[in-house]
Amino acid sequence: MHPIVExxxxxxxxxxxxxITMVENDVPDKxxxxxxxxxxxxxARLVGLTGSPGAGKSSLVNRxxxxxxxxxxxxxxxxxxxxxxxxxxxxxxxxxxxxxxxxDEGVFIRSMATRGSLGGLARATKDALRLCDAFGFDVVxxxxxxxxxxxxxxxxxxxxxxxxxxxxxxxxxxxFKAGIMEIADLFVINKADLPGFGKLKALLKELVMTTATTxxxxxxxxxxxxxxxxxxxxxxxxxxxxxxxxxxxxxxxRRLDQLSLEVHELIREEIWxxxxxxxxxxxxxxxxxxxxxxxxxxxxxxYEKWKHNGGSDI
Numbered sequence: 001m002h003p004i005v006e007x008x009x010x011x012x013x014x015x016x017x018x019x020i021t022m023v024e025n026d027v028p029d030k031x032x033x034x035x036x037x038x039x040x041x042x043x044a045r046l047v048g049l050t051g052s053p054g055a056g057k058s059s060l061v062n063r064x065x066x067x068x069x070x071x072x073x074x075x076x077x078x079x080x081x082x083x084x085x086x087x088x089x090x091x092x093x094x095x096x097x098x099x100x101x102x103x104d105e106g107v108f109i110r111s112m113a114t115r116g117s118l119g120g121l122a123r124a125t126k127d128a129l130r131l132c133d134a135f136g137f138d139v140v141x142x143x144x145x146x147x148x149x150x151x152x153x154x155x156x157x158x159x160x161x162x163x164x165x166x167x168x169x170x171x172x173x174x175x176f177k178a179g180i181m182e183i184a185d186l187f188v189i190n191k192a193d194l195p196g197f198g199k200l201k202a203l204l205k206e207l208v209m210t211t212a213t214t215x216x217x218x219x220x221x222x223x224x225x226x227x228x229x230x231x232x233x234x235x236x237x238x239x240x241x242x243x244x245x246x247x248x249x250x251x252x253x254r255r256l257d258q259l260s261l262e263v264h265e266l267i268r269e270e271i272w273x274x275x276x277x278x279x280x281x282x283x284x285x286x287x288x289x290x291x292x293x294x295x296x297x298x299x300x301x302x303y304e305k306w307k308h309n310g311g312s313d314i
Contacts (some may be wrong), residue, residue, distance in 0.1 A: 001034045001039075002032060003031065004018060004019050005019070005033060005036040005037055005040065005134075008131065009040055011135065013135075016108065016109070018136050020131055023124045023131070024112065024124045026124075028202075030127075031266075037130050037131055037134045038116075041110075041133065043133075043138075044133040044139060045140070045159065045160070045239075046129055046140050046159040047140070047141050048142045048154040049061060049143050049144070049188075050144040050154045050162070050163055050183075051144075051163055051165060052165075054166070055142050055164040055190055055191075056164065056190040056191055056226075058079070059225035060234070061079075061141055061143050062100075063228055063231045064139075064141065064231060064234065064235070065141075066101075067231045067232065067235060068138070073139055074107070074136070074138045074139060075106065075139045075141065075181070076108040076132035076137040076141070077108070077141045077142075077143065078110055078125060078128050078140070078141070078142045080112050080113075080125060080142065080144050082245050091265040100233070103193045105247045112124065112128065120209055126156075126157040127251045136178065139301065154261070155183040156258060158184065158244060159241070159245055159255075160185045161183050162221075162234070162238070163184040163186065163187050164188045164190050165190070166191045167192070167194045167196030167197045167200050168174075168195060168196040185241050186219040186237045186238070187218065187221065188221045188234060189220065189221070189222050189223065190224070190225055191224060191225075192224050193224050193227075197222070201220060204220050213250070215244065216241075216244045216251075219237040221234045221237050222231050256305070284298075
């Protein structure tokens with residue numbers, strides 16, 4: 001077993017933080033490390049909160065942490081932030097908004113930069129989830145960057161995706177435009193004390209009815225995070241969805257589809273790493289000094305050369 005995984009199995013929080021950094025930096029033995037981590041698979045509730053900027057996702061996460069800790073549950077939070085154009089690190093740092101939990105040994109909070117990902121998530125977010133699950137946290141929460149239409153990746157890595165919307169904010173249009181309806185396992189109408197709550201809930205109810213089945217209906221939860229209202233109902237909805245995932249044929253199929261997708265993406269990632277090592281940027285660019293070069297034929301030729309000869313010269 002990888003040495004750092006042994007330390008994670010012993011509840012070494014420093015090892016967990018270091019392991020997340022290692023997978024973010026794509027160390028050479030990353031797959032071996034994660035394979036060992038997979039053997040320590042825990043039973044964490046994997047929850048994603050997504051939605052437009054300003055919807056109150058961080059406030060909701062903060063309240064969720066407090067309530068879950070009152071229930072003696074341990075919590076890990078992966079807060080995915082925009083990437084700084086200067087340092088390459090997380091730009092906002094959602095940990096600042098959860099400062100009261102810093103000294104709680106039952107809470108682990110980590111900010112991750114998107115590093116250019118267009119799906120609203122850092123590429124290593126799934127790996128960080130696995131590491132937190134292996135550590136033994138009861139609940140792992142992912143808060144996405146909040147970029148609107150490109151936040152669909154969250155559904156690929158968590159068990160339950162909560163889409164946070166607010167009245168009178170234009171979120172209704174985003175629901176239709178971004179395909180959010182397809183990824184929402186439950187809707188959270190936050191800032192529900194604002195005008196327009198009734199209209200938004202009615203519209204969501206109509207949308208939910210179009211996808212409802214005898215096994216599952218997407219829940220709609222009313223919250224006011226600043227006043228700590230609706231948090232217990234949100235936790236109950238998350239638990240109900242978890243029961244659906246693990247006790248129905250439809251839920252089991254979804255989990256298997258998610259695992260299949262992960263395998264495909266891991267293979268795609270390894271192939272691209274191999275191709276990137278094979279292609280010498282300078283050599284490829286040299287072809288384009290000729291204005292008559294056909295990029296389609298060149299790409300095909302390079303691909304065939306890589307496929308049959310690995311890293312040999314062109």
